[in-house]
Amino acid sequence: MTIAPSSGAGNNTFTGSVILNNGNLVLDQTNGAPLGSASNAFVINGGTVQGINAALTIANPITLGGTFSFVGSQNGTFTGTLGGAGNIRIGVTGLATFQNAISAVGGITVEGFGAPSALTLSSTATLNGTTVGSTSYSINNSTLTLDNTTANATRLNTGATMNLNAGSLVLTTNSAINGAERVAVLNLNGGNQISFNTNTTHSSRLTADVVNQTANGTFQIITNNLATLGGIPGTSNNNNVFFSNLSAANNINGVLPYGFAIQSTGSSNGTGGWCATTAPMALSP
């Protein structure tokens, strides 16, 4: 099912909801808005959504009654609210960006069909782009970026589980305020990466209450060259990862045996002893 207003047609003008129960909905935004009025509700109870010929920007409010699967090869930016009860599954071979609050209750999975996907939770001028209702985040051979460049926000549900399955989690810091994210459980499977993309004045912090290792899973923490890895939290541009409730197996003489810390050239090691610069990772004092 393709909705693709042609060059002479322009925007679709109908008012009403677009309800996707089943099937592959292909949207072409090259010449006009395929979903009609921007206030039209986009209800997704199943099926898949993809762009074609051009990147998609969807302003319509989205309500989930099932899984929202965004696939294909075109990037998608979703600027409207996203609520309801359902999962979000990003399978695009490109980038999906959610710029507004996600209040939907369900899990968010980023996974590629043949190629890695990328999902960015960002915001414009206000504190939005949060995912307070999400129960889990699964990053499968893909990337999830929490982008605070424009506005700082807590974007993850503190009670949720983060599953990194050869995944990459990126925290981008705002230039005026420190960022902080927390999840209840961090499950590691395969080789994973947590990246801090920060600036010279402010930092980000990631806290996981519980960390679990599956099938010899590992992770590395990396910063860009403007930042410090470790150091006193909340001070300057010191980025930190905290595990607040480590099991004995994860704390062997003060070392987390399957975590590595890497600093990019030009960055510096913190002096507070919160992280070491090389593997294995020393735990905080």
Place this chain on the structure above:
Amino acid sequence: MLQDFFLQLRRQIPRGKRLNHGRRWAIAALVWVSGSGVASAQTWTNFTNSGNTWSTATNWSPGLPAFDATTVLTFDSTASNVGFYTAIADGATTYNVNQIVVDGIAATTLTNNNAAGTIRFAGTNPSIAINGAATLFIVNGTGTTDLTLTNSGLGIVGGGSGGVALTGTIGGSGNLTINRTAALPYYVGGG
């Protein structure tokens, strides 16, 4: 209601010429059917891309559709007319339809070549059903609004492998519901 009709009919016919019981029921049934809004179904017959206008009665079997809220238009291309074909809604009118059914294998294009014309889905549960391999294109014509929704909405249904592509302007007021049961093509258009 039928009983009332019989009584009226009986009073207007001289006693000696009144119909027997069976004939009365037959006539009543005809009257009932003709006025009860039973769907009118027409099948497109012109796959030549010539003289292919909706207003031409011979392009439809068994004849020109009524174009009302019960009209079902079937586009059933067979192996003898493979390829693609176009059917042109040519009138300066609102073509009311309830269902468009595409059963065949040839790409089917519907377009509107009259600025004042539109295809309007009306009646109970309006739908476009794709039951075969053919993809249906409703393309941008010269009409201001190529496809008009009503409060009854429009459902895109069917388990055929063909797709539906709406490239004209969709106007009106109503929900557009996609409920295809075909396999999901992830990386290709249509579907």
